[in-house]
Amino acid sequence: xxxxxxxxxxxxxxxxxxxxxxxxxxxxxxxxxxxxxxxxxxxxxxxxxxxxxxxxxxxxxxxxxxxxxxxxxxxxxxxxxxxxxxxxxxxxxxxxxxxxxxxxxxxxxxxxxxxxxxxxxxxxxxxxxxxxxxxxxxxxxxxxxxxxxxxxxxxxxxxxxxxxxxxxxxxxxxxxxxxxxxxxxxxxxxxxxxxxxxxxxxxxxxxxxxxxxxxxxxxxxxxxxxxxxxxxxxxxxxxxxxxxxxxxxxxxxxxxxxxxxxxxxxxxxxxxxxxxxxxxxxxxxxxxxxxxxxxxxxxxxxxxxxxxxxxxxxxxxxxxxxxxxxxxxxxxxxxxxxxxxxxxxxxxxxxxxxxxxxxxxxxxxxxxxxxxxxxxxxxxxxxxxxxxxxxxxxxxxxxxxxxxxxxxxxxxxxxxx
Amino acid sequence: xxxxxxxxxxxxxxxxxxxxxxxxxxxxxxxxxxxxxxxxxxxxxxxxxxxxxxxxxxxxxxxxxxxxxxxxxxxxxxxxxxxxxxxxxxxxxxxxxxxxxxxxxxxxxxxxxxxxxxxxxxxxxxxxxxxxxxxxxxxxxxxxxxxxxxxxxxxxxxxxxxxxxxxxxxxxxxxxxxxxxxxxxxxx
Numbered sequence: 001x002x003x004x005x006x007x008x009x010x011x012x013x014x015x016x017x018x019x020x021x022x023x024x025x026x027x028x029x030x031x032x033x034x035x036x037x038x039x040x041x042x043x044x045x046x047x048x049x050x051x052x053x054x055x056x057x058x059x060x061x062x063x064x065x066x067x068x069x070x071x072x073x074x075x076x077x078x079x080x081x082x083x084x085x086x087x088x089x090x091x092x093x094x095x096x097x098x099x100x101x102x103x104x105x106x107x108x109x110x111x112x113x114x115x116x117x118x119x120x121x122x123x124x125x126x127x128x129x130x131x132x133x134x135x136x137x138x139x140x141x142x143x144x145x146x147x148x149x150x151x152x153x154x155x156x157x158x159x160x161x162x163x164x165x166x167x168x169x170x171x172x173x174x175x176x177x178x179x180x181x182x183x184x185x186x187x188x189x190x191x192x193x194x195x196x197x198x199x200x201x202x203x204x205x206x207x208x209x210x211x212x213x214x215x216x217x218x219x220x221x222x223x224x225x226x227x228x229x230x231x232x233x234x235x236x237x238x239x240x241x242x243x244x245x246x247x248x249x250x251x252x253x254x255x256x257x258x259x260x261x262x263x264x265x266x267x268x269x270x271x272x273x274x275x276x277x278x279x280x281x282x283x284x285x286x287x288x289x290x291x292x293x294x295x296x297x298x299x300x301x302x303x304x305x306x307x308x309x310x311x312x313x314x315x316x317x318x319x320x321x322x323x324x325x326x327x328x329x330x331x332x333x334x335x336x337x338x339x340x341x342x343x344x345x346x347x348x349x350x351x352x353x354x355x356x357x358x359x360x361x362x363x364x365x366x367x368x369x370x371x372x373x374x375x376x377x378x379x380x381x382x383x384x385x386x387x388x389x390x391x392x393x394x395x396x397x398x399x400x401x402x403x404x405x406x407x408x409x410x411x412x413x414x415x416x417x
Numbered sequence: 418x419x420x421x422x423x424x425x426x427x428x429x430x431x432x433x434x435x436x437x438x439x440x441x442x443x444x445x446x447x448x449x450x451x452x453x454x455x456x457x458x459x460x461x462x463x464x465x466x467x468x469x470x471x472x473x474x475x476x477x478x479x480x481x482x483x484x485x486x487x488x489x490x491x492x493x494x495x496x497x498x499x500x501x502x503x504x505x506x507x508x509x510x511x512x513x514x515x516x517x518x519x520x521x522x523x524x525x526x527x528x529x530x531x532x533x534x535x536x537x538x539x540x541x542x543x544x545x546x547x548x549x550x551x552x553x554x555x556x557x558x559x560x561x562x563x564x565x566x567x568x569x570x571x572x573x574x575x576x577x578x579x580x581x582x583x584x585x586x587x588x589x590x591x592x593x594x595x596x597x598x599x600x601x602x603x604x605x
Contacts, residue, residue, distance in 0.1 A: 240571075240572065243572050244571055244572060244575065247572065247575040247576060247579070248575065250579060251575060251578065251579060251582075254579060254582055254583070255582070264552045265548065265551040265552050265555055268552065268555035268556065268558075268559060269555060271559065271578060271582075272555060272558050272559055272562060274582065275559070275562050275563070275578070275581070275582060275585070276562060278582070278585040278586065278589055279562070279585065281589045282456065282459065282585065282588055282589055282592065283456065285589065285592040285593060285596055286452050286455040286456040286459060286592070287448075287452045288596050289452075289455050289592070289595065289596055289599065290448050290449075290451035290452035290455055291448055292596065292599045292600060292603060293451075293599060
């Protein structure tokens with residue numbers, strides 16, 4: 001996935017939210033990684049995209065997750081000896097490009113703050129590689145952790161890799177000196193695994209816990225973490241939890257105001273509130289439309305729509321800013337209203353700018369009030385008795401315009417009058 | 418794989434078509450009836466932009482055709498849509514076995530509540546269980562909000578919510594602009 005392409009993709013198109021999110025993650029990864037990793041990610045994400053297109057992504061994510069992973073067989077073909085473990089380092093070797101010794105070595109040390117690495121593990125590993133690590137440590141480790149985390153996000157959708165941030169376990173070892181260390185670590189891990197019966201011959205020597213290979217396409221392959229239970233129940237639970245948290249992250253981007261909230265309960269609260277407010281808005285808008293049109297013939301509107309809607313359609317604020325009435329969005333909303341107002345004026349040739357600023361300004365004035373109240377006040381009031389309140393509204397608007405200092409609205413008013 | 422713009426345009430087209438089918442001019446409908454018809458056509462339109470792929474769209478169509486008295490109208494609106502939606506509107510979405518599932522879950526829940534022992538548990542476990550209860554409660558509420566949510570597990574619930582939120586936003590935006598357009602027209 002090229003850098004150039006991604007911003008366009010993000011803005012323009014026909015991707016579902018999840019695809020967009022994944023694309024964004026991948027883009028971030030590319031931003032932060034170095035060249036060799038970029039080439040790898042290009043491959044991986046390219047394959048990922050290919051796989052999705054091949055499946056004809058239909059919004060059924062369950063399929064995507066459980067579908068067979070195409071890159072894996074090819075990875076396997078390279079042989080485990082080339083792959084330094086099942087992680088970014090390993091993937092870095094996918095192309096057969098230079099084996100990144102530093103990569104492997106640095107993965108042994110504990111990652112900086114983002115990852116809580118068991119101190120003991122880190123020490124054990126660090127001791128063995130102290131001299132080599134010293135100069136590579138800072139750069140390599142940070143890179144490693146970032147890579148690890150990001151790759152997991154990519155991998156999660158294609159193959160569930162339960163192996164998360166390195167806890168000092170991903171010592172897949174350099175081929176030079178790795179094997180002995182690996183066998184040491186293998187002894188520590190337990191040997192049960194969820195898909196043990198499907199396991200390939202290859203790899204217990206490479207990893208601390210059981211590695212499950214892709215044998216059949218329908219199974220989700222999980223690796224147990226070091227120091228954690230490896231029975232099938234907890235593995236399955238962990239997979240499920242990670243899936244859920246991944247999707248909650250997407251929701252976090254979608255629902256406004258969720259950036260600061262951590263934790264499932266708070267997030268779910270916000271989501272519930274948001275969905276409820278959207279549904280209430282639909283109810284209210286349909287009531288409003290019913291009130292406005294006694295006959296409900298939309299033919300006249302269609303003529304209007306041909307002119308105005310295409311322009312409006314392009315001017316629609318992305319991701320529902322116009323329907324978001326939180327305090328932050330009030331200012332945005334006002335701006336949007338003014339934009340729309342100008343658009344209307346230009347494309348329709350009407351002095352139709354009265355109402356939008358009316359709406360916008362009223363909303364900014366009465367910001368503490370809740371949405372339904374405002375809607376009811378401003379709109380129903382204006383529409384159910386159009387003639388009598390029209391002048392009052394204009395007067396209000398005129399006053400308000402002066403108070404707010406919005407010169408545009410007042411100019412329009414003057415033109416209208 | 419849809420841009421927000423295409424959703425909105427599709428929704429608007431289908432909605433206007435549905436409204437025209439509603440045949441308002443003949444009858445003297447009260448405002449409430451008009452509102453119901455508008456909402457019905459809007460719901461069916463936004464659900465049909467999904468072409469029956471998502472669970473919530475099918476559930477929405479089923480609910481709409483159930484609540485609204487005139488099934489013929491609903492079927493006419495769906496005339497050009499995919500087979501799935503047509504099937505959904507004619508049959509009830511909820512198969513009998515799903516009711517059984519729901520009922521048995523309720524029974525399980527009640528029995529679990531009954532036989533719970535208030536033992537003294539360590540604080541960490543208590544905190545965890547409280548957190549789990551909170552999440553569970555909110556999940557229940559979300560399931561009641563998203564159409565067709567009662568039958569989904571957690572993971573697919575979140576996916577459906579994602580999709581549903583996007584479609585709802587598109588719906589609200591289009592309805593708002595249409596409302597504004599009619600206001601302006603009437604104001605003139």
